[in-house]
Amino acid sequence: MPILSIDIETYSDVDLTKCGVYAYSDSPNFEILLFAYAFDEKPTQIVDLACGEQLPERVLAALEDPAVTKAAFNAQFERTCISKYLGRKLSPEGWQCTAVQSAMLALPLSLDNVGEVLNIQRKKLKEGADLVRFFSMPCKPTKANGGRIRNRPEDAPEKWERFKTYCIRDVDAEREIRQKLWKFPIPESEMELYRMDQEINDRGILVDQQLVENAVLCDNQYRQMVTARAYELTGLSNPNSPAQIKGWLAEHGVEAEKLDKKTVKGLISETDGEVLEVLKLRLLMAKTSVKKYEAIERSVCSDGRVHGLLQFYGANRTGRWAGRLVQVQNLPQNHIPDLELARTLVKEQRFEDLDLLYDSTPEVLSELIRTAFVPKPGCRFIVADFSAIEARVLAWFAGEQWRLDTFAEGGDIYCASASKMFGVPVVKHGVNGHLRQKGKIAELALGYGGAVGALTSMGALDMGIQEEELQPLVSQWRNSNPHITKFWWEVDAAAVKAVKERTEVVLGNLCFTYRSGILFVTLPSGRKLSYIKPRMTQNRFGRESLSYEGVGESKKWMRIETYGPKLVENIVQATARDLLAQAMLRLRNEGFEIVMHIHDEAVLEVPDGVSDVDEICRIMSEAPDWAAGLPLRADGYACAFYKKN
Structure with a gap:
């Protein structure tokens, strides 16, 4: 199959990094300046569109021909921009993304960084x-x-010539990366998911722009009012300044080392009068309700929709999607019961009524962010998500039968866990119901080898659990889940053996293989997780442990330590991703239009009266052949705007 390698340079007055490629190319001032291309292994050519040159007929024909593979690094950018240039949408069929191919090996997500890690000859030019x-x-x-x-x-002819050289070099760098990775092609199963992902991003999701605009207006007015009151009370030149507020508090007998949310809430319970009011105002001023509204405003296109909210293989350790632009994967939850009323008050600019009816205007605006996403006229959203997906997958891998039975019978895993840990029946809102909270925190914190530190960071102490109870909780959970605890160290041993002996180790439905300087973990789905240049090193406790090279927390390429429970976390999250991906593929093949998905949840835009929630949940709950015995369950609901049920 012939391959057309492409790189383009473009102009737009819209900020690409803040608004995404769809809004960037949607601008009336967008244009493609340079188009560099190469067929197969032939030398790279450049077409200077800005200076009046035209794309050759052969290139135009190849762009429309699904039999010609169009390859680019971050191919979504090229495909979206070229679609705008041609005035017709190019199908994702026939497009291949070298960034995805790199990410599948857990390489960095930028052309520059991949070139550095692979040490290619024709690296991206630094002056670019x-x-x-x-x-x-x-x-x-x-x-x-x-x-x-x-x-x-014409404003800088010499620079322009260097720009053309830079564009050509990007095609050469992308081709060299592809040649280096030829042993590791993207499997067709993942290509199918990539094409589905591109369709979802192309479709986008409709925005209630009146709500968004008025939410920003409401926040600005409220912030001005709160700040004016803070000026009045304190007499400070800037009551938003932590240093000035700390000084003012000290003058009023309150010493505060920090002014974070937790500290201020603690001080509120110990103060009264003006000090109490200033601390409450501090919390209100610190609440950032509108950053996501502003991100929506920036990213919305002329069709009223936001596109490109999720990046395929963006989390390259597990292959999960990563949130982009509005970061829909960490939207605030909604708890107020009358969302419809609150939305109406904001849309009608009845801000005084909003302040009168609710305790905190910023909190209400925060909870309404989800509701800014709406279905198109004549449709509704159906939202369906997997129930406790990671807990189910972990129990399935480890063979923790009591947990599998609980899930199969539709039981509450937090109650069942507490019951197992404390040896008494636990019923939500019933007998020993107070123990459910301990079961819940243990479930959330301890599944991947977490201990006292994990319980603390999950907020166990804030929930009223005493410090002396933490270690016993860890022991009780592990004793109640012997198969999971054993599974952590079986995975550790399998990975270490595969690396030390340069061999293949089968563990249940997982396979650990060392090949070409990479540790591969083959999942039940057939997809592989990659750990580059694995070797045994000494960890911070002075013990031998496995490490590999990858993108660390600092976003830099570095050596990273790992061990059994951490590998198990990767394996479970990657498998949960595969289950969601397969479920979305089934939904799409049944004719449903997915507009967004978040972690373990799919959001569908469904014509009124066409389909019901139960049908969509049934399709999602079907376990693939490779997941036999895994008790999947999806729950769902219909809504007139996006929300948490």
Whole structure:
């Protein structure tokens, strides 16, 4: 199959990093400046569109031909921009993304960084960032540049020639990366998921723009009112300044080392009068309700929809999707019972009524963010999500039968866990119901080898659990889940053996293989997790442990330590991802239109009266052949705007 490698340089007055490629290319001022391409192994050619050159007929024909593979690094950018340039949407069919191919080996997500890690010969040119800033973005008008707002080829001919060289080099770098990774092609099963992902991003999701605009307006007005009151009470030049507020509090007999939410809430319970009011105002001023509304405003396109909210294989350790632009994967939850009323008050600019009816305007605005996403006229949303998916997958891998039985019978895992840990029946809102909370915190914190530190960071002490209870909780949970505890160390031993002996180790429905300097973990779905350049090193406790090279917490390429429970976390989360991906594929093949998905949840835009929630949940709950014996369950609900049920 012929391959057309592509890289383009573009101009838009919209900020690509803040607004995404769909809004970027949707601007009336968008244009493609340079189009570099190469067929198969032939030399790279450049078409200077900005200076009037035209794309050759062969290239135009190849763009429309699904039999020609179009390859690019972050191919979504090229496909979306070229679609805009041609005036017709190019199907994801026939497109291949080298960034995805790299991510599947847990390599970095940028062309520059992948080139560095693979040590390719034709690396991305370092001066490229300056050239992109010069030609691809608006510039400030000055006397020196004659008051122009953008730079064109004729404004700097020598720079323009270097820009063309840079564009050509990107095609060469992408091709060299692809050649280095030829042993590890993207499997067709993942290509099918990639095409589905591109369809979902192309479809986008509709935004209630009136709600968004008024939420920003309401927040601004409320913030001005709160700040004015803080000025009045304190007399400070800037009552938003932590240093000034700390000084004012000290003058009023209150010493505060920090002014984070937790500290301020603690001080509120110990103060009264003006100090109490200032601390409450501090909490209100610190609440950032509108950043996501502003992100929606920036990213919405002329069709009223936001596109490109999720990046395929964005979390490259597990292959999960990563949130982009609005970060829908960490939207605030909604708990107020009358969301419809609150939405109406904001949409009608009845901000005084909102303040009168609710304790905290910023909190209400925060809870309404989800509801900014709405179905198109004549449709409703059906939201369906897997119930306790990670807990189910972990129990299935480890063979923890009592947990599998609990799930199969539709039981409450937190009650069942507490019952197992404490040896008494536990019923939610019933007998020994107070123990459910301990079961819940243990379930959330301890499944991947967590101990006292994990319980603390999950907020166990804030929930009223005493410090001396933490270690016994860890022991009780592990004793209640012997198969899971054993599974952690079986995975550890299998990975270590595969690396030390350069061999293949089968553990149940998992396979650990060392090949080409990479530790592969083959999941039940057939997909592989990758750990590059694994070797045995000494950990911080002075013991031998497994490590590998990857993108660390600092976003830099580094050596990372791992061990059994951490590998189990990767394996479970990756398998949960595969289950959601397969469920979405089944839904899509049944004709349903997915507009968004978050972790273990799919959001569908369904015509009124066409389908019911039960049918969608049934489709989601079907276990693939490779997941026999895994008790899946999906729950769902219909809604007129996106919300948590």
